[in-house]
Amino acid sequence: MTVNGRDPVLAALGELAEAPPRGLADRVFSDWVRVPSAFGDLYVAFSGQGVNFVRPVDAVRGEEEFAAEFHRELRRPLRAAQQPPSGLVTALRRNRTRSVRVDLRHLTDFERAVLETARTIPAGQTRPYSWVAREIGSPRAVRSVGSALARNPVPVLVPCHRVTRADGEPGEYVFGAEFGERLLRAEDVDVDEVRELARSDVFYLGSDTTNIVCFPTCHNARRISAPHRRGFRSVDAARKAGYRPCKHCRPALAGTA
DNA sequence: ATTCCGGCAGAGC
DNA sequence: TGCTCTGCCGGAA
DSSP, X not given: OOBTTBOHHHHHHHHHHOOOSSOHHHHHOEEEEEEOOBTBOEEEEEETTEEXXXXXXXXXXXXXXXXXXXXXXXXXXXXXXXXXXXXXXXXXXXXXXXXXXXXXXXXXXXXXXXXXXXXXXXTTOOEEHHHHHHHXXXXXXXXXXXXXXXXXXXXXXXXXXXXXXXXXXXXXXXTOHHHHHHHHHHTTOOHHHHHHHHHTXXXXXXXXXXXXXXXXXXXXXXXXXXXXXXXESOHHXXXXXXXXXXXXXXXXXXXXX
16 A cells, blocks of 8 residues: 555654764754844844844843853753854845744744744734734734744844734834834834824725725835825725725735725 | 724733 | 733724
């Protein structure tokens, strides 16, 4: 009896025979390095599976505190590395970190889903906590999304600073709200404009030429010329005006209602 | 502006 | 296991 042309017993044996590629110590230890980034130097710890812990140098007291925090979270030994994972430094310099492998094995499925979804938010853009909740299929677990992001072990690589409150305001942040806002400004999010819009009850922007409505930081929203820009308090209000949600930033599910 | 709860995942007991 | 508490929220009062 075969499955997809393969003998299932042999396949199972084959998996058993797959030898770990590295020595025991390499699998147990994590390595750490200090690397520059668009947001200042970072301490970065990594296993063979990817980066598993990150702290901005500015946010901890020093190497010792970094190591202590790492151990509290990961419960495994840490040692200095000769060099960072390949590609990391380049990715950090360009703030294009999607391709960097992260090791989130020690987290729950829910936490991983939240972090993976946060990773899909492009640099320079933001999405609300409620958006993340909806994207992972738990639209009412908004607060739990906040809790999961609060425990993000790899800030910057998982850009939890791009997840904001519903009004676009940067929420709380591991290293303080001010630090989160600094990261957003560093990647050119116009925090002041978002704040200004929110003051006049505008949380979404649409174009009257396309009849598409976006989150204000969506790259499509940024391209709407002033005469065609229209603000909305809610996606519902936009829909009533004949607009449909942007397929890029997905301010709401596509369907009707 | 402030305050109050609903929702719900995780942690601790 | 089954509570109970807590928390980078959100929307209503």
